Amino acid sequence: MNVLQTIILSGLAVAVGMSCTSGQPQGEQVDSAKTLKEAYADKFYVGTALDLGQIKGHNVAALEVVQQQFNSIVAENCMKSENIQPQEGVFFFDDADKFVELGEKNGMHIVGHNLIWHSQAPDWFFVDKHGNDVSREVLTERMRNHIHTIVSRYKGRIHGWDVVNEAILDNGEYRPSKFYEILGEDFIPLAFKFAHQADPEAELYYNDYSTAIPAKRAGIVRLTKKLQDDGIQIDGLGMQEHHGLSHASLEETEKTIIDFANLRVKVMVTEMDISVLPHASPHVGAELADTAAYNESFDPYKEGLPADKMNELGARYVSFFNLYLKHQDKISRVTLWGVGDGDSWKNNWPIEGRTDYPLLFDRHYQPKPFLVDILELAN
Numbered sequence: 378m379n380v381l382q383t384i385i386l387s388g389l390a391v392a393v394g395m396s397c398t399s400g401q402p403q404g405e406q407v408d409s410a411k412t413l414k415e416a417y418a419d420k421f422y423v424g425t426a427l428d429l430g431q432i433k434g435h436n437v438a439a440l441e442v443v444q445q446q447f448n449s450i451v452a453e454n455c456m457k458s459e460n461i462q463p464q465e466g467v468f469f470f471d472d473a474d475k476f477v478e479l480g481e482k483n484g485m486h487i488v489g490h491n492l493i494w495h496s497q498a499p500d501w502f503f504v505d506k507h508g509n510d511v512s513r514e515v516l517t518e519r520m521r522n523h524i525h526t527i528v529s530r531y532k533g534r535i536h537g538w539d540v541v542n543e544a545i546l547d548n549g550e551y552r553p554s555k556f557y558e559i560l561g562e563d564f565i566p567l568a569f570k571f572a573h574q575a576d577p578e579a580e581l582y583y584n585d586y587s588t589a590i591p592a593k594r595a596g597i598v599r600l601t602k603k604l605q606d607d608g609i610q611i612d613g614l615g616m617q618e619h620h621g622l623s624h625a626s627l628e629e630t631e632k633t634i635i636d637f638a639n640l641r642v643k644v645m646v647t648e649m650d651i652s653v654l655p656h657a658s659p660h661v662g663a664e665l666a667d668t669a670a671y672n673e674s675f676d677p678y679k680e681g682l683p684a685d686k687m688n689e690l691g692a693r694y695v696s697f698f699n700l701y702l703k704h705q706d707k708i709s710r711v712t713l714w715g716v717g718d719g720d721s722w723k724n725n726w727p728i729e730g731r732t733d734y735p736l737l738f739d740r741h742y743q744p745k746p747f748l749v750d751i752l753e754l755a756n
């Protein structure tokens with residue numbers, strides 16, 4: 378029996394005995410124990426991002442939670458261009474193949490992340506052998522080849538793609554990435570066109586963070602309308618939802634859900650987490666370039682999260698899930714950006730080496746006390 382079969386069988390066994398409120402002993406039969414995917418089955422997909430250890434089957438505890446609780450998965454890193462085509466023409470698919478196989482074995486909705494992103498793009502993508510910027514034609518062909526090679530490999534297996542990631546700044550302008558410098562805004566329709574050519578059945582998404590900022594929301598609406606006016610297929614808009622205890626506001630988030638849905642595309646929450654730590658970056662969201670030096674005062678919960686903070690975190694999660702449920706007719710998926718707190722990028726961004734508590738399961742993959750509240754919302 379291989380690791381995956383073990384996980385599926387043990388996962389089923391644990392699902393029967395597992396409680397949704399932390400502290401209840403494992404193995405105790407909990408009649409009404411529902412999981413996230415069961416509670417939200419008729420609302421929207423509930424997904425999670427998988428890291429490499431989970432994809433390779435090394436983290437059985439995490440995979441049990443994934444198998445029990447979620448019906449959608451996305452690869453946190455292994456499908457990014459620096460990992461999947463590190464050198465021109467040299468593709469590395471081992472990890473991405475394992476990711477897709479894991480999703481198929483568990484009958485999951487599988488999301489590819491991401492095809493075109495300014496961050497984690499290998500340098501070779503934009504320069505010639507002399508180190509000079511390549512021409513429009515060369516970059517266009519490199520994008521086409523990258524997208525066609527990857528998307529066609531998983532044709533009919535990956536249900537949706539984050540085709541372009543984070544191309545709009547908080548002020549609504551285009552991000553001055555190398556893609557934009559060389560191709561202008563044309564790189565966006567080109568990416569969507571190439572992805573559609575490679576798999577006409579796959580859903581195609583634009584994905585960004587801080588989408589509750591009015592100027593950014595307007596920029597994404599403008600981008601989407603232009604794609605639609607030019608006859609380019611775009612099926613969904615991803616709101617990453619990297620929140621804190623005091624940002625983003627529910628009111629602005631709701632305006633974004635409504636404005637995006639009015640474009641007649643699916644709205645999806647693609648990378649949700651809620652940091653409890655003091656904010657150290659001028660920006661909110663996920664501007665990876667924004668980092669700061671370690672400072673004890675910004676890392677107050679190294680020894681554990683006080684009950685009042687856990688309650689505050691739970692209230693924030695409940696308020697956002699309430700909002701998503703209110704707009705379940707518009708929202709097709711809510712994906713958490715990681716399984717357990719120890720897996721989260723937030724422990725190392727914008728300050729490396731902190732202890733954050735941003736997800737629904739703790740560092741031992743036990744459900745947080747407020748998970749039962751999130752489950753009950755769906756009743």
Ligand code: G3I
Nearest residue numbers: 453454457490496497542586617648663665714721722726
């Ligand atoms: O795998 C290597 C490891 O071999 C090496 O020892 C280690 C130290 O250098 O780095 C490891 O790779 C890191 C990778 O995460 C896996 O842990 C990369 O350096 C690090 O840059 C990468 O960070 C990821 C980040 O995107 C940049 O790709 C985060 O895990 C991931 O959560 C984050 O996710 C992004 C979304 O893709 C897009 N939206 C924003 C979101 C948060 O930034």
